Amino acid sequence: MAALLGCIADDFTGGTDLAGMLVKTGMRTVQLIGVPDGPPPDDADAVVIALKSRTSPAEDAVAESLAAFRWLQQAGCRQFYFKYCSTFDSTPCGNIGPVAEALMQALDTDFTIACPAFPANGRTLYKGHLFVGDGLLSESGMRNHPLTPMTDANLVRVLQQQAQRKVGLVDYATVSRGHAAIRERFTALRQLGHGLAIVDALSNADLDAIGAACADLPLVTGGSGIALGLPQNFRRSGLLASNAVADALPKTGGLRAVISGSCSVATQKQVEVMRASHPAFSIDPLRLARGEDLVSAALEWAGSRMAQQPILIYATATPDAVRQVQGELGVEQASQLVEQTLSMIARGLVQAGVGQMIVAGGETSGAVVKALGVMGLRIGPEIDPGVPWTSTLHDDGTQPLALALKSGNFGSADFFLKAWSTLP
Ligand SMILES: Nc1ncnc2c1ncn2[C@@H]1O[C@H](COP(=O)(O)OP(=O)(O)O)[C@@H](O)[C@H]1O
Numbered sequence: 001m002a003a004l005l006g007c008i009a010d011d012f013t014g015g016t017d018l019a020g021m022l023v024k025t026g027m028r029t030v031q032l033i034g035v036p037d038g039p040p041p042d043d044a045d046a047v048v049i050a051l052k053s054r055t056s057p058a059e060d061a062v063a064e065s066l067a068a069f070r071w072l073q074q075a076g077c078r079q080f081y082f083k084y085c086s087t088f089d090s091t092p093c094g095n096i097g098p099v100a101e102a103l104m105q106a107l108d109t110d111f112t113i114a115c116p117a118f119p120a121n122g123r124t125l126y127k128g129h130l131f132v133g134d135g136l137l138s139e140s141g142m143r144n145h146p147l148t149p150m151t152d153a154n155l156v157r158v159l160q161q162q163a164q165r166k167v168g169l170v171d172y173a174t175v176s177r178g179h180a181a182i183r184e185r186f187t188a189l190r191q192l193g194h195g196l197a198i199v200d201a202l203s204n205a206d207l208d209a210i211g212a213a214c215a216d217l218p219l220v221t222g223g224s225g226i227a228l229g230l231p232q233n234f235r236r237s238g239l240l241a242s243n244a245v246a247d248a249l250p251k252t253g254g255l256r257a258v259i260s261g262s263c264s265v266a267t268q269k270q271v272e273v274m275r276a277s278h279p280a281f282s283i284d285p286l287r288l289a290r291g292e293d294l295v296s297a298a299l300e301w302a303g304s305r306m307a308q309q310p311i312l313i314y315a316t317a318t319p320d321a322v323r324q325v326q327g328e329l330g331v332e333q334a335s336q337l338v339e340q341t342l343s344m345i346a347r348g349l350v351q352a353g354v355g356q357m358i359v360a361g362g363e364t365s366g367a368v369v370k371a372l373g374v375m376g377l378r379i380g381p382e383i384d385p386g387v388p389w390t391s392t393l394h395d396d397g398t399q400p401l402a403l404a405l406k407s408g409n410f411g412s413a414d415f416f417l418k419a420w421s422t423l424p
C-alpha cells in the first residue's frame with residue numbers, strides 16, 4: 001500500500017526527529033536522504049525526505065522542497081508535512097514562509113498551520129510566542145546560533161515577514177477547548193483571509209487536539225510535535241493498523257565515535273561532559289583556514305584511542321569564539337570549512353572501523369550523511385526525546401552503520417555517554 005504521510009524535513013536531524021516521533025506512534029517510517037531516483041518503499045506508512053535546505057536561499061529551498069513534494073505525491077501520499085525546527089530556525093531572509101506557500105500552491109490549498117511546539121523538549125507556544133524552557137526563544141541560546149540567530153519570539157511576526165499571505169493565530173483559549181473549536185477557528189481565519197496560522201500549544205494533549213483538527217488539511221507545517229496527533233486520523237479512517245511495531249533495527253558492531261559541529265547550548269554541555277572522561281580532539285576553524293590538514297591529524301590521533309573507548313571530535317565552541325572565527329572568515333566560509341572537515345573525518349573513521357556514530361548538529365549531520373553516501377535511514381529506538389538511533393541504508397551494498405543524528409539543543413548532558421546502551 002502507498003505511504004499515507006509524505007514529509008519534507010529541512011534538515012537531517014529534524015528528519016530523524018520527525019521520523020522517530022512517527023515510529024513511536026506506530027507508523028512504519030523510512031527517512032530518505034534527498035529526493036530519491038528510485039520508487040518508494042512499499043512497506044512504509046510515512047516517508048520523510050530529508051533536505052539540507054534550512055539555510056539555503058529561499059529559491060533553492062523552494063525548488064528542492066517542491067521536487068520532494070512531487071516525488072511524495074507520485075508515491076501516493078495523502079497528506080503532506082513540512083518539518084522545520086522546534087525553535088523555528090530560519091535565516092534573516094527566512095525560507096519557512098516561502099516553502100510553506102509554495103507547497104500550498106502546489107496542493108491548491110488556501111490554508112495551513114505553523115506549529116513548532118514540542119513540549120517534551122520544552123518548546124511551547126502561548127499567544128503566538130515561542131518559549132524554550134522557561135524563557136522566550138529570543139532570550140534562549142538560539143539568539144547566538146551561528147547560522148540562524150533567532151531574536152524575535154513572536155512567531156506571527158516572524159512568519160509574516162517571510163510570507164505573502166496573511167498570518168493569523170489560533171490562541172490557547174481556543175486550543176484548550178479541543179479539536180472542534182480549533183477547526184472552527186481555522187474556518188474563521190480562512191474567512192478573514194488568513195492563509196497561515198500559528199497555533200498555540202502547551203502539552204501533548206494540545207498536540208493531539210491540533211492533530212485531530214488537521215485531519216482534512218492537505219498540508220501541515222511544524223516541528224515534530226504535531227506529528228503526535230496525525231496517525232490517529234489515519235487509524236480513525238481505517239487506513240493504519242492500530243498496533244504496528246515500527247522501531248526494530250539490525251544489530252551493528254564496530255568502534256564508536258562522536259562528531260560534533262553543533263555550538264548549541266545543550267551540545268556544549270554534552271561535549272564538556274564527554275571530554276572530562278574520554279579522548280577528545282578539537283577542530284579549530286582558524287587552523288583550517290591557515291591550510292593545516294586537521295583531517296589527517298584527527299584520524300591519526302583517533303587510531304589506537306578508539307579501540308579502547310568512544311572518542312569525540314568536535315568543533316563546538318562558545319558564542320564568543322564562534323563570533324571571532326566568523327569575524328575573521330565570514331559566516332559562510334567558517335561553517336563550510338568546519339562541515340567539510342568533520343564530514344571527511346567521519347568518512348575516515350568509518351573506513352577505520354567505526355560502526356556506531358553520533359553526529360551532533362543539523363547542518364553537520366547533513367554534511368556527514370552526504371559524505372558517507374547514505375541513501376536512507378531506518379529508524380530505531382529513541383535515546384532522548386527527538387533523537388532516535390537509526391541504521392543507514394546504502395544502494396551499493398555498504399554495511400549499515402548505527403547513526404544517531406542529534407539536534408543541537410536536544411539530549412541530556414550525558415547523551416554522548418549513555419546513548420550506546422540503547423543500541424540494539
Ligand atoms: N568553532 C566554530 N566556529 C564557527 N562555526 C562553527 C564552529 N563550529 C561549528 N560551526 C558551524 O556552526 C554550524 C552549526 O550548525 P549545526 O550543525 O546545524 O548545529 P545545531 O544543530 O546546533 O544548529 C555548522 O555550520 C558548523 O560547521
Ligand SMILES: O=C(O)[C@@H](O)C(=O)COP(=O)(O)O
Nearest residue numbers: 013014017085086362407408
Ligand atoms: O525540531 C527540532 O528542534 C529538531 O528536530 C531540529 O530541527 C533541530 O535542528 P538542529 O538544532 O539544527 O539540529
